[in-house]
Amino acid sequence: xxxxxxxxxxxLHYGNLILQRFIMRAYPGASLRRHxxxxxxxxxxxxxxxxxxxxxxxxVMAIYRSFTNWNGLYRSDWIGLxxxxxxxxxxxxxxxxRNSFVLLTTVPxxxxxxxxxxxxxxxxxxxxxxxxxxxxLPQIVSAVTIxxxxxxxxxxxxxxxxxxxxxxxxxxxxxxxxxxxTALGVLVFCLTWFSIGWQAIVILGGMSKISPExxxxxxxxxxxxxxxxxxIVIPMISRTIEYAVIMSMVWTxxxxxxxxxxxxxxxxxxxxxxxxxxIYTKFYQASAHYGYTSALAVILLVxxxxxxxxxxxxxxxxxxxx
Numbered sequence: 001x002x003x004x005x006x007x008x009x010x011x012l013h014y015g016n017l018i019l020q021r022f023i024m025r026a027y028p029g030a031s032l033r034r035h036x037x038x039x040x041x042x043x044x045x046x047x048x049x050x051x052x053x054x055x056x057x058x059x060v061m062a063i064y065r066s067f068t069n070w071n072g073l074y075r076s077d078w079i080g081l082x083x084x085x086x087x088x089x090x091x092x093x094x095x096x097x098r099n100s101f102v103l104l105t106t107v108p109x110x111x112x113x114x115x116x117x118x119x120x121x122x123x124x125x126x127x128x129x130x131x132x133x134x135x136x137l138p139q140i141v142s143a144v145t146i147x148x149x150x151x152x153x154x155x156x157x158x159x160x161x162x163x164x165x166x167x168x169x170x171x172x173x174x175x176x177x178x179x180x181x182t183a184l185g186v187l188v189f190c191l192t193w194f195s196i197g198w199q200a201i202v203i204l205g206g207m208s209k210i211s212p213e214x215x216x217x218x219x220x221x222x223x224x225x226x227x228x229x230x231x232i233v234i235p236m237i238s239r240t241i242e243y244a245v246i247m248s249m250v251w252t253x254x255x256x257x258x259x260x261x262x263x264x265x266x267x268x269x270x271x272x273x274x275x276x277x278x279i280y281t282k283f284y285q286a287s288a289h290y291g292y293t294s295a296l297a298v299i300l301l302v303x304x305x306x307x308x309x310x311x312x313x314x315x316x317x318x319x320x321x322x
Contacts, residue, residue, distance in 0.1 A: 084295050087296060119203075249307060256277075257280050279300065
C-alpha cells in the first residue's frame, strides 16, 4: 500500500514539474503569481473539458432541439416556440406540474423524519446498532422491486385491505391505486419511506462536526430530546440540511420514473404522471417527437434551477439572521 502511495505521489510530483517548466517557457517574463494561476488553470482544464462534453453539451443541444421538430433522425426543422405553445395549451402539462409539486411534499417529510432518526442514532439509543444496519436497506434495493411490493400491498386484495377488513374497517378497503388522490398518497408514502435512510445518513454526516461536549452540556442543563434537536442539531447543520433539501428535490423531480412505472404506470389517466415520467414515455414512443420531449426537459430544467436558487437564497438569508 505504501509503495502504491509513493508511486502515485512521484507521478504527481513529476507531472507538476513538467507543467511548471512548460509554463515558464511559455511565459518567461510572467510573475510567480501568474505562473501559479496558469498552473492551476492547466491542471483542471482536462477535467473541465470532460465535464463540458458530458454535461453542458447535451444541455445546449436539448435547448436547441426544443425549438425544432426533430424526430431523432434527419428531420430537424426550426419551428420556434411551437413546441412550448403546444405544451402550455394543448397538453396535460399543468396536471403533470401539479403532480410533481404534490410529490415534492415528500422532501420536508423525509427530511424531518431523517433528522429525528439521525439524532436517535447519534445518541445511541437502545438498539441503535440494529437500526443503523437496516435504516439504509431500502436504498440498496431496486426501485422497481420496491414499487411492485407497494403495488401488491395496496392492491384491492392486498395486505393493506386485508388488515383493514380484519379489523372491521371495510369502508376503507378501497382500490388505492385506482383513485387519483389515494394513488398519489401511496406514491408520497413510498418515496418518503424510501428516502428516510438516505436523509439520516446525510444528517449523521453533518452532525459529526458537532462536538460531543455540546450534547453533554445540553443534557446536564436538562435539555430533552426535542430541545436538543431543534436548538442544537438543526441550527448547527444548516448547510447539510440545505444540501439534503436540494438533492432530494432534484431527485424527486427527475429520478422517480421507476417508482411511478412499477406502482401506477402514471394512471389512472394522467393523475400520477409527473414531468419526468412524461419525458421518458414521450421519448420512447414508437413515433417519438424528440423536439417536443426536449422542450419538456428544458421546462423541467428551468423549474429545478428556479426552485434551487430560491432555496439557496432563503438559506443564505437564514444564515445571515443567525
